[in-house]
Amino acid sequence: MSPHQAQLLWGRMASYAAIGNRRACRLPIGTQLTKLPHKQPAPKIRGSRLPFWLRLCLTSEQRRASPSPLTVATCIFLIWSLLPASAATRPRYGGTLRVEIQASIETADPPQLGPGMADLAPAFAITRWEAGRRAAYVADENAPGGRPFLDAVEVELARPPRDQAIDLDVGKADLIEIPPSEARRQPAGRRTWVSQPVRVLLLLFGARVDDPRAREALALAVDRTAIFNVLLQRQGEISGALLPQWLSGYAFVFNAASDTAKARELAAAIPASARSFSIGVEDAALRPIAERIALNAHDAGLAVAVAPQAGAADVRLLEVRIATADPARALAAIAATLGLAPPPPADSPDALYNAERGLLEGFRVVPLFHLADVYGVAARVKGAPGISPLGEWRFENLWLESGRP
Amino acid sequence: MTFRTRLLVVFTLAVVASVGMVEWLVTRATREAFERVERQRADVLAAQFQREFDRRGREIVRAVEDIAQSDAAVNVAISSDYSAFYNEASAMARAHGLGLLELVGGDGAIISSAEWPVRFGYVEDWLASPSGWKPGTAFLRREELPDGFTLALVAVETVNAGGRQLYVVGGQQLDQDFLATLVLPAGMRVLLYRNLEPQFAPHLLAGSADAAADAQEFQPLIEQVIRERRPRVATLGSGAAGETVHALPLAGIENNLLAVLLISSSRRELVELENSLGRNGAWVAAGAIFTGILMAAWATARVTRPVRRLAESAGQVAAGNWSATVEVTSRDEVGQLAQAFNRMTHELVEQRQRLVQTERVAAWRELARRLAHELKNPLFPLQITVENMQRARESHPAEFDEVFREGSRTLLAELANLKQIIARFSDFAKMPAPEMQPVNLNALVAETMRLFEAQFAQARVTARAELAPALPTVSADPEQIARALRNLVLNAIDAMPEGGALRVRTMPQGSGARLEISDSGKGLSQEECERLFTPYYTTKTHGTGLGLAIVQSVVADHHGRVSVESQPGKGTTFRIDLGDR
Secondary structure: OOHHHHHHHHHHHHHHHHHOOOOOOOOOOOOOOOOOOOOOOOOOOOOOOOOHHHHHHOOHHHHHOOOOHHHHHHHHHHHHHHHHHHHHOOOOEOOEEEEEOOOOOOOOOOOOOOOOHHHHOOOEEEEEEEOOOEEEEEEOOOOOOOOOOOOEEEEEOOOOHHHHHHHHHHOOOOEEEOOHHHHHHOOOOOEEEEEEEEEEEEEEEOOOOOOHHHHHHHHHHOOHHHHHHHHOOOOOEEOOOOOOHHHHOOHHHOOOOOOHHHHHHHHHHOOHHHHEEEEEEOOHHHHHHHHHHHHHHHHOOOEEEEEOOHHHOOEEEEEEEOOOOOHHHHHHHHHHHHOOOOOOOOOOHHHHHHHHHHHHHHHOEEEEEEEEEEEEEOOOEEOOOOEOOOOOEOOOOOEEOOOEO | OOHHHHHHHHHHHHHHHHHHHHHHHHHHHHHHHHHHHHHHHHHHHHHHHHHHHHHHHHHHHHHHHHHHHOHHHHHHHHOOOHHHHOOHHHHHHHHHOOOEEEEEEOOOEEEEEOOOHHHOOOEOHHHHOOOOOOOOOOEEEEEEEOOEEEEEEEEEEEEEEOOEEEEEEEEEEOOHHHHHOOOOOOOEEEEEEEOOOOOOOHHHEEOOOOHHHHHHHHHHHHHHHHHHOOOEEEEEOOHHHOEEEEEEEEEOOOOOEEEEEEEEEEOHHHHHHHHHHHHHHHHHHHHHHHHHHHHHHHHHHHHHHHHHHHHHHHHHHHOOOOOOOOOOOOOOHHHHHHHHHHHHHHHHHHHHHHHHHHHHHHHHHHHHHHHHHHHHHHHHHHHHHHHHHHHHHHHOHHHHHHHHHHHHHHHHHHHHHHHHHHHHHHHHHOOOOOOOEEEOHHHHHHHHHHHOHHHHHHOOEEEEEEOOOOOOOEEEOHHHHHHHHHHHHHHHHHHOOOOEEEEEEEEEEOOEEEEEEEEOOOOOOHHHHHHOOOOOOOOOOOOOOOHHHHHHHHHHHOOOEEEEEEOOOOOEEEEEEEOOO
């Protein structure tokens, strides 16, 4: 069992322990215990022959196939080791979980897709929405999994990371986002929830950069290690693949090492006009990475400037989120997001590898890193990790220490 | 140009030259004083810049030392993982008021950079150079930033902790903000050209609102200072927009010329002062010139008045007023000249009187001689006739009657001749005053020519009258003019004993008329021409010599003028001008 699977199992077992205490908890066969993205069709539960407790521990993929004896033994061990701990902490109802995020969602309606607030349904129902400022949710008494322990969830939007950290320190926030650069600066003893590396950071070349040598030169010029060590504070993974290693298992095959000498050769071979382009970045938190890439490019003989308007740039530094644990579907979704040709259907690891390699040929897309979601959690927040391995919010099983007994 | 005018012009030029010289001297002295003050101001400003430069350097050194001694820097130095500190420099720089700050590991690799955070890991080789820098000293350095190079005043300190070394490199950019801290006198500005690129680049000129235009103006001076590496002074632009620029080279720690400080002083003040001086000078000069002209005119008049009187008196003397004198008002050269003039005119009058007396005596002698001559001729036949009649009475009584008759005729004839001679003298003596009336000379000439037609034929003279049709009438006594004309015609006939051609012409002359009588006779010599109008002078064997004297007397009484033009063998022409005043 991989560490990822262990973490997954841990979350599921903790949820199981909590669910057992929630009122009106009914678990009909086929109930979806792991929240899936809305557009993702519910997987067919074919493992109904498995014991209930074992089905809770397994992912949908694992449920499709027969679990190995090792997996079953691991599950038994985890359940046995976690039950006493959960029993020692009795859940409480009530209280409001205060969440702060950096994103400023300016839509007229609260988001219905993607990780984050969209994950709160159906356990919580929206009661107030101030675009770009805050949102308020209340627990649904008739939620399919039973009423959540929390009474409400308040989400404050557009909160800078520094302010989030302060709010968490002074007790004004219960859950905050932690950017990778701050992950290692957290005070001792601070609880964090970390998802799997589910965000792929990549360079996407526009049509204007039509010389593949220029694209390859930039791809080779980027010193991922320095960025990873310093700017990302060793959070996430260096990668030359679109799919993360935990999802595909072959990401390490794709080259992620820099080769400035070769990049310089390639740059010298192309016309001067093709050696100059702009790089755009929409997320201000990623701008230092873009600037470092521009600096690396300068060392390779390319003139790359960070454009103030990301949309008009020749190259864009993007973050694409992986919303499914199905690698083939994830690859297809990434290709669709980036505007690439859909990869051929892959029903085997080899086919998937070839499909991904096909997408990366020509260096139109240059994957750089896979990043995880990291949240800082207040001490009064109890219960299982509030996020899934894919970074989805799972607040229905959380309770607050100061809640009603 | 009169003497007075010349004197006035000379005086005026002297005044203008004097005023111009004074103006030039004042302007030159003003310019020298202004440039001296401007040099002093530039020196003061350069010293101020140096003080500000040193003060900033001390501040930077102090800030860098504070950072190097801080726990944060020690923590960075002893850390085994520098990656966590890549943002450390920004916070430190903000806390210590530094624009530039880099924390550099002992291997020269940048740990954290405030000015270029993503430049971590890059190596600063110059820190390891033994001659590169000294602790506790700020120096100029060319620093690389994301948007290009900049010029900075930096200081370096080292942190040694736990056997590890950390360089703290902090500084400030020398840019517009730095120059803005300098307190500048009015009309002065300071610019800084940062010599950061191999070729001159306008954007590297700091301290200018209009860098592009200024850069173009300063480029030659900056390039010269960079080339020669020594201060230069130049005047750029012209007029009120001109500037005097002191250019000072600023070197880095490796004696590389990193900047050129330009202390510019506007010449507007000087130009305005010069213009003001020029305007005031022009007014003063105009006033001085006007006053000078007035004084010159007065002085000239004072100087030239006696001279003018002398000239007028000389003119009067020339016009015949021999008694003209000049009033002597001074004892200077002009006064002496006036005295001499008066003496001269006095002597002239005396000489003239003596001459007149002499001429009068000579005239009487001539008259006596002529009279004796004229009277002697008829007296001789009278004497002979009387003697013949006496001899015939005594010797030939029979023939006495015949002789008596003959003798009586001769006596009567000679007596008539004597009477005629006396009448002529009488006529000359009795010349009456002319009775003026409008006279048509053409009619007068035509009538005279008709009277002489018989004589012309007898003397074989071809006479011709050429009369101007538009001849103005003149105021004259027609009888006297006709008499003068007849004398001239008779003279012409006498001048052509063998016959010839006579031409009488009339023509307008000024506001009057000219009468011209020409003959084709033997002509006159120059001496004869000069004496021709002298009374009783004649070139003929007969005659009294009063004809032309009468002509001259008539013409003079008419305020006219008579002249003669003749050459021997080419005839003679007499001209009478009348009525032209």
